[in-house]
């Protein structure tokens with residue numbers, strides 16, 4: 001049976017409450033100051049896979065949109081990450097975080113050393129957005145409903161617990177606090193407007209679940225490789241390599 005707008009929105013929010021990666025133990029470790037410099041660096045390196053793929057998935061999305069108004073509403077997402085003449089952009093901000101934790105930013109940007117499972121998860125998201133319906137693609141982006149809370153917790157936790165953390169290092173997250181709400185307000189309304197049958201609502205909910213799995217799998221991969229006992233897969237970043245002379 002088709003759910004009302006309100007019921008369907010509540011269903012989407014429940015998916016976040018149950019499955020979003022703020023529940024992952026690696027985030028508790030990171031935000032509470034329990035990560036070693038190696039674990040923080042492993043997270044920065046691997047999360048770059050996600051950061052660098054986001055504008056590519058948004059470009060993949062836009063390449064399929066016939067409606068100029070939808071493309072116009074969407075394109076700021078690419079600029080938020082890639083930057084403009086007046087905005088350095090999220091990718092550059094992420095590389096500043098890499099600098100701050102003592103990593104060679106060229107190594108991070110090269111994406112060598114990213115864990116296999118992280119790569120698979122991120123590629124699955126780009127492919128999902130390229131291949132599924134537009135409704136499923138927009139619904140998958142709605143994990144951003146839950147992101148501002150984790151970004152705020154991260155700013156607070158990192159500032160309190162790590163010497164590397166300052167306004168410059170954490171500017172990525174502070175910017176997302178203002179960028180994400182505009183994206184998600186648009187995306188949520190679009191999904192609620194377009195998921196007008198039970199089948200479409202189910203597909204949108206499944207897409208959001210898929211996306212929570214993309215996020216969760218990345219943290220599982222980092223934990224399996226870098227949290228004790230820890231087994232780093234062949235080709236994964238080796239601790240104490242590709243550093244610059246700054247203490248994390």
Ligand SMILES: O=C(O)c1cc(C(=O)O)c2c(n1)C(=O)C(=O)c1cc(C(=O)O)[nH]c1-2
Nearest residue numbers: 054140141142143144146147150151176215
């Ligand atoms: O730090 C996080 O926990 C987190 C999560 C998510 C998310 O929920 O997908 C995004 C981001 N950050 C983020 O910074 C970001 O730019 C972003 C874009 C998207 C997307 O699916 O289009 N998700 C996220």
